Amino acid sequence: MSSGTSHDHASTLPPLTAGPHRKRLGFVALIATFGGLLFGYDTGVINGALIPMSEELGLSSFTEGIATSSLIFAAAVGAMLGGRLSDGWGRRKTIILLAVLFFVGTVVVVVTPGLWVLVAGRILLGLAVGGASTVVPVFLAELAPYEIRGSLAGRNELMIVTGQLVAFVVNAIIGNLFGHIDGVWRIMFAICAIPAIALFIGMLRVPESPRWLVDKGRHGEALAVLKTVRSAERAEAEIGDLEQVVAVEDSRQQLGWRAVFSNKNLVKILLIGIGIGVAQQLTGINSIMYFGQTVLIESGFDRSAALIANVAPGVIAVIGAFIALAMMDRVDRRKTFIIGLTLTTTCHLLIGLASMLLPDGNPMRPWVILFLVVAFVGSMQTFLNVAVWVYLSEIFPLHMRGFGMGVAVFVLWVTNGFLSLYFLSLVDAVGINGTFFLFAIVGALALAFVWRFVPETRGRTLEALEEDVTTGAIYLR
CATH class of the missing domain: 1.20.1250.20 (MFS general substrate transporter like domains)
Incomplete structure (x- = not known):
């Protein structure tokens, strides 16, 4: 866009x-x-x-x-x-x-x-x-x-x-x-x-970003940079566009939190952005990325096998990212989120059930849990991770984009931080099955949130979205 x-x-x-x-x-x-x-x-x-x-x-x-x-x-x-x-x-x-x-x-x-x-x-x-x-x-x-x-x-x-x-x-x-x-x-x-x-x-x-150089009034430098990464005629045409975009942006005041909070539609989109970021983190994806070896040892692998098995979620994450990039401009954002949260919540339930039904010492236990962890990471990376970052970069109107993105990403990181801080203590307290059943409950709530509140953004210009977000029309579509 x-x-x-x-x-x-x-x-x-x-x-x-x-x-x-x-x-x-x-x-x-x-x-x-x-x-x-x-x-x-x-x-x-x-x-x-x-x-x-x-x-x-x-x-x-x-x-x-x-x-x-x-x-x-x-x-x-x-x-x-x-x-x-x-x-x-x-x-x-x-x-x-x-x-x-x-x-x-x-x-x-x-x-x-x-x-x-x-x-x-x-x-x-x-x-x-x-x-x-x-x-x-x-x-x-x-x-x-x-x-x-x-x-x-x-x-x-x-x-x-x-x-x-x-x-x-x-x-x-x-x-x-x-x-x-x-x-x-x-x-x-x-x-x-x-x-x-x-x-x-x-x-x-x-080189420096040409967009930033134009913003600072350094037009000659911006054109010189563009000529290194575009054909000469394209660079000349684009610099004219950039100057116009920057002039338009300068005429629109950036909105701080006071102005955002005085428009209920802008508050709503800010809360939706925060909700999407928090939902992504509360799937527990980063607990697997940070503590995967610990989870695999808990499920029955020995230490060196867990280190090797741990590579599998990493491989599937890269494959999922390639698929997600290919899919990004073809599948609706809402549909992507709903598929992703349905799959991750199902994986959480199955990991909890597997660790409950297969007792310690069962030779199948570590392999079943590894398979489900890989399925979870694959679902997450294919349907949620890339889509969440793209969605956050496009839902906020231009004049509050810096503020909106900053707040949503800040809350996303803080959620990730609390989960990292308490994840191992949680596993100690309620075991793998209890931990993943909790993730499943949160996943079901996140699914309900997306279903009810999250508007579609794919295939529309940022200006059309901006208009609809500011007036509230986006929620009626």
Whole structure:
């Protein structure tokens, strides 16, 4: 979907052509999505590192929760700060700063003598992860031609799950080859320094967002950047469009929370955005991504087998992301959410039943639970993860988009943080079956919420959506 002016001019813009500029655009996108790769690796690495780390540092279930969730709560703050910083300072400079944060956070975690230095390092990594979760997609969307914006911006989600998969594979290799070495978990974390350095060096060779440059009145620089990633005639035509879009936006005041809360339709769309983000997190997807090894050990795998088995959900997540990207512009958002929540809730029920009906020691138990966990992650990634991020980027009217997206993503991260903090304590208290039955109940409530309140957005321009959201007409369709 494109914003109004470029949509109106879409037919008059020269078509996209092949050539060195297309390769250059691909290179820039690849470098920027290293931010997504780091996001994935840093959130996934704890999965295999947690048990040896806990043994060395003497952590309980609750302090394991603190070590894991400190990154997530910091990411909530990073998501808010990153967007603000990149508006004032530039997308490119902000991503370079995030690369430095990723590196410094990694070093602090690797050399930590105890829990609290570890938490400090995880907080630095969390600020970087949160910043990357908002700034990288914006940078990609602003650099992409409108025809391929969805697939270019969607590459970031693909890189996030690829980063998680890389973390699971690296953990399995290091854990099984060097598991006897004290501090093996430090090696798992240290690997993260490599993409951080690549992101830093790569971003030094990447241009600033032309959209941001025009916004700051630097039109000559913006045209020079566009000419590196478009044909010359397309760049000239697009710069005119950009100048018009920015002029229109300047004439519309950005809405803060007071203005939003004075229009009940804007309040409603904000609550729907928050609800979708919370529903996505309360499926428990990230509990599997962070604590998958622990869940698999609980279900009956031994430690090294659990590390290897853990790679399967990572593989299915990447496959699901590819399918989701292909499906994004063909299937209604509501239908996607309803299918996804139905499947994930069914998987939760079946995991709970399997762990109840197959007693400890039954040779089938670990394999049945692994199969169901893989089915759950596949359903989640194919129908919910990518769709939720796309939906959040399109439902808010332009003049409250920064505020709306910031609030929804902040609440999403905080929900994720509380779940990470208490998940292991919950498994200790009520077992795998109790935990997954709880997820199933929450999933059924989320399904009812989507069915009743969530409006459709696919196949419409952002301006038409904006009009309908502001007047409330979107709820009557």
